[in-house]
Amino acid sequence: MNRRQLFGLSALTALVSSYSQKANAANTTAKQTRYTPVQTLGVPTAEWRYHNGAKEFHLTAEPVKRQFSEGFMVNAWGYNGSTPGPTIEVIEGDRVRILVTNHLPEKTCVHWHGLIIPNGMDGVGGLTQAHIPVGETYAYEFTVKHSGTFMYHSHSDEMVQIAMGSMGFLIVHPKNSAFRPVDKDYAFMLMSWDIDAGTYTPKPHTMTEFNTWSMNSLVFPAIPHMVVKTGERVRIRLANLSMTNHPLHLHGHRFTVTGTDGGWIPEQAQWPEVTTDVPVGAIRVLEFIADNVGDWSFHCHKSHHTMGAMGHNMRNMLGVKHDDVAEAIQKIMPDNMVMAMGATGMGEMSTMSMPLPENTLPMMTGDGLYGPIEMGGMFTVLKVRDNLPKNSEEVGWYEHPTGTIAKPYKL
């Protein structure tokens, strides 16, 4: 095992350990009300205490360092050391008090996106409250009236603070635990970033030309897989605080959209989909029965969103043979390896291991059982198995039964 592998394994172990602890904490609460805790993969669940008649959470808005993937670290802003911030899970009817301490370099405030709460708790700086000055703590207190999927995000200097990652999930489980129960509940925060190659800090003023697309501030291949047992009912909650819409597509299954940030969609109003578009500033909740065994891709269907950073101002090399030109250039640049690329497409990139700028991921990467997966960004896998090992996270690649895999065919 080399140093890189050891580091990756240590980080993964720490992540899993942290996740497990939070999952256990959530499970304790869950047992009281029998809801399935939400797994915001790669993101902790917020801890709380019961104090002065309310479930009290404490969010610290602060600069954080987030490893989007091995070899790709980002200077971001978040809460409690994470972006997205820890997922707040409460139950319909709970009295909730959320303390927000501002350790950002500028004033902030927090808006509870989708919640119906008193106006003064809405968290719009300047309109409904004063911005939280640096170093101070403000308290938001309200009763959560409706169950559903909601989020929280900064509402001060929004362009910068959201662009830097100040966001998180707020999940309200129904008081009636029999309402739409699921076996697995996942949440993904969709986000866009513009991080130049060789840098660590996103550019908050970018409007459309983003180059990094994340789910829970992670990118493929670092986004954890969803591992479910055949026949389980699965819920995936998708929140979009990026600057463009994302058509999320699930392979191998049909799902229905069962909720938005406006509430649950009545069953008679639901329709089947394999792809659902998540608009900017919106939430979509989809549910399905995992009845198809295998490793199923789950990804944004905008193909640029399933890639790592690449240049957009380069000339089109498709169909332009230039091996000889690369050879000629190599002679006047003996210190560097110059290879012709792009003449037959870009898939060859995934087979090359070439030195890249500091803190930069390859444009496409990831290896599966049958070779390079050639993906990046908003891509993960739903693993459906008949039987799960004791530790679900250790499920390997699906081994196809004989005769069920595409193979070479002689014409």
Add this chain to the structure above:
Amino acid sequence: MRVVSHSLAVSLLLVACSSSPPPIMPKQQVMIPFGTHDTLNNKDRQKEALTVERAVTISLQHSPKVQQILAEFDSDSVKNQQLSRWPELQLSIARLASGDGSQLTSHLELALGKLLWQRNYRQLHDSRQQQATSLAYQQLLLFAQQVRRSFYQYQICQAQAATLQDIDKAAAALVTLATRQYQAGNINGRERDQAMLAQAEAQLAVAANQREQQQLRTELNQLLGLSDDDTQWQVSTELPHLPLELPALNNDLVERFALAHHPSMIVATQTLNTQQAQTNISNKERWLPESTIGVEREKSSSEQSKVAGTFSVQLPFFAAQHRRLAQAETRMTQAWVDNERLNLRLQSRLATQQWQSHWQEARTWQDKLLPLHASIRQETALHYNGMLEGIEDLIHSRQNELNAQHRYLQALTQFALAQAELEQWLTMPIQQAVNTLDVTP
């Protein structure tokens, strides 16, 4: 006389040879001893690369210009001796026609002045000889500097050719790419034409460099005194050394050193001495100008010859004017000397400042600009690997780096020329001057 003047020329050559800058070749490179003919006729010697020291040595041995300087010095020496040492001896013969036949008169006269004031005339001769020697030395020094300047300019021009050719190759690669991209329908005609335009400009730069090389090579051959087969030499590829730190030389030190050692000051001083000696003679002659002593023989056809002694002297009616003229000429010479001194002081200071400034510029190119260009090119290569930038960006980055190398070579040229200029004022290599200053109380 000729033996003496030739020995003096030998001395001048030795001095001029020693004024070459410190060798940049390995220590086993032998300094060409005086007396051996380091010509380029020998085929084996032609394989050796021409260095700046060899260029100076060859030019001092072969250049017609040097021969001219030495011949002029020789000629001046002879004239000086004639004018200063030997008294004028005049013989006149006249045949007069008279009523009783012809008469032949012969006069033989010797100017007395040079006999009477031989010591003064010897002083005049000595100062003139020293003046001529210093002048020849100064001319050889300037000539040696000219050879060094020409050598460095040619050498670095040739080195620049390599960078320009690489820039041209990169431009050709861009044209190939653009042409194929255009044929594939991936770019428009304007983008292709822009690549072709850039390549044409690169080719023009290569051609201009070749022209400059031809011109500089011709100039250097002229200075070396070479022609025909002898002109097939190859210049050393080792460029002038750019020291990490400059020797400790400030303006005051250089000025004092130049005033003490530069031949132009010696020439000026000797000119003043010559003028002073001339004035002394004029003072001596004011009471006995144009005096002669001689013998006269007169023979007519009808009589026996008569022989008598003669003595003549010009009455010193205008002696005062001669004296005043001499004094005026002395003042004129003094003013010229003062101007020479001022020029030497100012120019030597300027040479020091220019040398330091050009060194700083060349070092900045070498220590900061070139490494930054290399770093940018390396980073661009990484971006290219990640398909974050295209191959055109990579090629442009390399071209920028090559352009920077080209400009560094220009800065190095300026430093080498400034150093040659300063060494001309110091009359020796800089380090030798520093060592001399160290031991001078």
